[in-house]
Amino acid sequence: MKNKLAGYKALLWILAIPVLNVFYGILNHGNGDVSSLWTSWDDRIPFVPVFIIPYLLWYPFVLMMLVALFMKKASAYYRTLLALCLGLLASYVTFYFFQTMVTRPDASGTGVFLWLVRLVYGTDGAYNCFPSIHVLTSYLMLKGMSECRDQFSGTSRFFIQLLSWSVTISTVFVKQHVLLDIIGGIVVAEITFFAAGKWLSKLRKDMLRESPFWRWLQTWEQRVFNWCNQSISHPVLSRVLAAMTHMGGALFTLTCSLSISLLAPEPWRTAGIQSFAALAVSHLAAVLLKKLIRRPRPYLALPDTNLILKPLKDHSFPSGHTTAVFSIVVPFLFTLPALAIILLPLAAGVGLSRVYLGVHYPSDCLAGGLIGISCALLAISLI
Template identity: 60%
Template sequence: MRNTNTGYKPLLWILVIPVLNIFYGILNHGGPNVVSLTTDLDERIPFVPAFIIPYLIWYPFILAMLIVFFIKMRRVYYQTLITLCLGLVACYITYYFYQTVIIRPTITGDGFINWLVSLVYSDNPYNCFPSIHVLTSYLMLKGMSDCTTLSKTSRLLIFITSWTIIISTLFVKQHFLLDIAGAILLAEVLYFVVGKLLPVQAESKQSVVTDREENSMIGDVIEIKGDKVV
């Protein structure tokens, strides 16, 4: 009897993400050619510590969404996960050749919210363009749009959560507007390319399965006819 647990093995591909994230720490430092992409509009955006909550929700949200896509629509799971991994690689290559930095505000006062902000700020303020938070959150929106089995309520919750996370990167002063724009553009291009490649592979595998099923059916018919002749 086939073990039903083997059907969940493709979820293990999610482990590629933390492996790739090793490079985030390696690249998260300054250098002689570090630039800032701040604009006048960025300077007008206020610092709102409360947005650290949706900023941190990003971690379980991405994992949960990949699992949902896996359960609801396997093709969307693969397309989103592959795009995410390729996006991480593209981000790390960009950080290596074009490192950017953001100047964070000074945290004053106590309280749980300020403590969370200080915890996030303990990381170096580099690896800004493009934003990985925005890249991955936007990919959940792309996956949601293709996952036709999701309910309207689920779509609304995913939409609100994704965009709140994206906006939070501005209000907690972790990214600039250009970081967001670059991440969305990268997500759009990679998701489109991966989507064009996946159907070809899927159709190819499906045709093999169909041929095998057809040959099996023909064999069964021949066997039945043979039994009747006997």
């Protein structure tokens, strides 16, 4: 059973999509310099509330297509997912420097379709329009399907194309986008899909493992680990880092986040709630990754490891302590940025301590820090 689950661990990369979508929420507001790409052609397109159905089917459609691509052809899955992430990043950069908006119609009235339109309007600001992410991602599903076209039946291809184009045209019929947003989404999709294909062709897994770069990367990490674990070893430093490492433990992080969320005044109370939420989500992500990736601890793989703590029974990647400490620290940095002088060195010190004490590789701690920061940003955007 465990081996079967390990075969699906690459699907976890889909979680990059909701993590990246945090930036959409941050940017989804007027910044005082908002443009409009509305043309006379958009005046001719009617408002058709029934198209809210394919519009709302977009997210499950994209997720199901990514899973289907993974099952059909792994290379198509990786290329499509990478192109999607690159497209999201390109869109967010565009939203920051060139924000557009769309004029929405009056959606008052009765009926389930109008109610769904009002729900979308109420939860999604009329900004971040060019390029359309709905169009970008739906079009990429067609590009991904083209990579393994023969592995989909004719009926499946028909319905995938129908749903993809239905999502695309729904963006203008429910007045969430204009025609130029659709064109922009398709252009960005074509560019990122092409770029992802070129990049992945040079980084195929089998070739990478045999390449000098991969061997150099492994050697470099071992050198960094040996330097932290052995070269700078000192009795005083060992005592300091052995104490500091507990700042990333469950007892300390839970106590801090819960105490502040329950007892502190605003705005610290909100920061405490955000920290607790980020801690919970990041812990689940870290545990899941540990069980799926199952990377052995360094003291099991490197015989010269200076193990200062007791041996641990779980796996190495990612570092749970580093994940936890960064997840609770980031919300307080947003509340009072000056705290970065104190909190960032402490969080980095926890990561360093895990390598120094011989229980993690540097990449374990780097991944843990990124997971913690991502979950904290997600909590901040939602709470």
